[in-house]
Amino acid sequence: METYDTLSQALQALQARGYTYDFNLVENCIDCSELQKSFQADQFEVVETYRFEGMSSTDDSSVLYAIEATDGTKGTLIDAYGVYADSLSEEMLARFRFRR
Helix, strand or coil, rough: CCCCCCCHHHHHHHHHHHCEEEEEECCCCCECCCCCCEEEEEEEEEEEEEEECCCCCCCCEEEEEEEEECCCCCEEEEEEECCCCHHHHHHHHHHHHCCC
């Protein structure tokens, strides 16, 4: 897996590799408004994860997920504060746990 200094560098590199859609996280699925599709937890995989922390504050952090759906749709999801357990179903939370 590559390493990147900034969120924008990582996002550009992933887009160049075909991760072109923007996903949004909702309680029980991820949503792609451009395609008007939603994917349940068993319909996608988090392929890569990148974490970025702000220079001035650890509260200024973001996580970039490269996601591939079972139908071949590839995109990214940016979470400004990391995934929170209280806002996601257990199945969704399991998908977004950090892999080492």
